[in-house]
Amino acid sequence: MQTEHELHSRRMGRNLWVGGLLITFVALIFGLTVVKVTEGDIAGALKIEGTDQ
Amino acid sequence: MNQASLSLESPSHDAEFGDYFALLKPRVMTLVVFTAFVGLLAAPVSIHPFVGFCAILFIAVGGGAAGALNMWYDADIDAMMKRTTKRPIPSGRVSKGEALAIGLGLSGFSVVFLGLATNWTAAALLAFTIFFYVIIYTIWLKRWTPQNIVIGGAAGAFPPMIGWAAATGSVSIESVLMFCLVFMWTPPHFWALALFMRSDYDVAKVPMLTVTHGRRATRVHILVYTVLLAALALATSATSVGGFVYLGTAVVLNGLFLKGAVDIWRRDETRSEADDYKVEKRFFRLSLLYLFAHFGAILVEAGLDHYTTGGAF
Numbered sequence: 001m002q003t004e005h006e007l008h009s010r011r012m013g014r015n016l017w018v019g020g021l022l023i024t025f026v027a028l029i030f031g032l033t034v035v036k037v038t039e040g041d042i043a044g045a046l047k048i049e050g051t052d053q
Numbered sequence: 054m055n056q057a058s059l060s061l062e063s064p065s066h067d068a069e070f071g072d073y074f075a076l077l078k079p080r081v082m083t084l085v086v087f088t089a090f091v092g093l094l095a096a097p098v099s100i101h102p103f104v105g106f107c108a109i110l111f112i113a114v115g116g117g118a119a120g121a122l123n124m125w126y127d128a129d130i131d132a133m134m135k136r137t138t139k140r141p142i143p144s145g146r147v148s149k150g151e152a153l154a155i156g157l158g159l160s161g162f163s164v165v166f167l168g169l170a171t172n173w174t175a176a177a178l179l180a181f182t183i184f185f186y187v188i189i190y191t192i193w194l195k196r197w198t199p200q201n202i203v204i205g206g207a208a209g210a211f212p213p214m215i216g217w218a219a220a221t222g223s224v225s226i227e228s229v230l231m232f233c234l235v236f237m238w239t240p241p242h243f244w245a246l247a248l249f250m251r252s253d254y255d256v257a258k259v260p261m262l263t264v265t266h267g268r269r270a271t272r273v274h275i276l277v278y279t280v281l282l283a284a285l286a287l288a289t290s291a292t293s294v295g296g297f298v299y300l301g302t303a304v305v306l307n308g309l310f311l312k313g314a315v316d317i318w319r320r321d322e323t324r325s326e327a328d329d330y331k332v333e334k335r336f337f338r339l340s341l342l343y344l345f346a347h348f349g350a351i352l353v354e355a356g357l358d359h360y361t362t363g364g365a366f
Contacts, residue, residue: 014067014068028110032103
C-alpha cells in the first residue's frame with residue numbers, strides 16, 4: 001500500500017485550486033465553442049454553404 | 054547577496070493559491086471588471102451573454118497579469134513602503150521568478166483568448182494596455198517623472214474602451230470619452246492619496262509630485278485636473294452613452310468634487326496636519342464614489358435604452 005507523499009498533502013489546497021481552474025477553463029472553451037457554432041460566424045457560413053448546394 | 058534580496062528571489066515556504074491570486078491585484082481588478090462591463094453593455098451592438106462574460110473574464114485576467122508583472126518589477130520598492138510590504142513577493146511568499154512567469158503566461162493567455170472569443174481589435178487594445186502598464190508606466194516612467202500618475206493612469210483607463218471594442222470591434226467617441234473619464238480622474242485621486250500617505254512615497258524615492266514639486270503645487274494640480282475632469286464628464290452626457298440620469302449624476306458629483314478640490318487648494322499644510330488631512334481623505338473617498346457613480350449612471354442609461362427601444366443585450 002502506498003503512503004501519501006508529504007509534498008502532496010502539503011500542496012493539497014493549491015492542487016485543488018489548479019484542478020478547479022483547469023476544469024473551469026475547459027468549460028469556458030466548450031461554452032464558447034457551442035455559442036460560436038450555433039450563433040456566430042460559423043453558423044452563418046454553414047447556412048450559406050447549405051444554400052449553395 | 055543580502056537577506057532582503059534573498060527573500061525576493063526564493064520564497065520562505067510554500068505559497069498558497071491565494072498568494073498567487075494576490076499577485077493579480079484583485080482590488081484593482083474590480084475596477085477593471087466594472088468599467089469594462091459598463092463599456093461592453095453601453096455599446097450599441099449586441100453580444101451573446103456568454104461571450105460577454107468571457108470577454109470580461111479575459112480582460113480581468115489581462116489586467117491581473119499586468120499587476121503581477123508590476124509586482125515583479127517593483128518588488129524592491131514594495132519592500133520599502135508600509136502599504137505594500139505585505140504583498141506576496143516582499144513578504145517572501147512568492148518568488149520574483151514565479152511572478153514573472155505568471156504575469157507573462159496570463160498576458161499571452163488573456164490576449165489570445167479575448168481575440169478568439171470576441172475580435173482582434175479588443176485583443177490588440179488589451180495587449181497594448183498590458184504593454185503600457187508594464188513597460189511605459191512601471192519600468193520607464195514610475196521612477197523617472199512626477200507625471201508618472203498622469204501617464205500611467207492611461208493603463209487603468211483602457212478597460213471600458215476594450216469592453217466597448219469587444220462588442221463593436223471598433224473605437225468610437227463614446228469609448229474615447231469613457232477612457233478620458235478614468236484618465237483624468239486618476240491624477241486627483243492618487244495625488245489626494247499622496248498628500249496624506251507622504252512618508253511611503255518619500256521612503257521609496259518614487260518621484261511623486263508631492264516630493265518633487267512640493268505639496269502646494271500638488272494642491273494646484275488637483276484643482277486644475279478636477280476642473281478639466283468636470284468639463285469632460287459633463288461633455289459625455291451629450292453622447293449616446295449619456296442621458297438625464299447620467300447628466301444628473303454628473304452635475305451633482307462634479308459639483309461636490311470641484312468643491313473638494315477647491316477646499317484642498319485653499320488649505321495649507323499646517324491646517325491639514327492639524328486635522329490629520331480630514332479634507333484630503335474625504336476627497337479621496339469621494340473620488341471612489343465619483344467614478345463608480347459615473348459608470349453606474351452609464352450602465353443605467355444603457356438599461357433604460359434597452360427597456361425603451363428593446364435594445365441589444
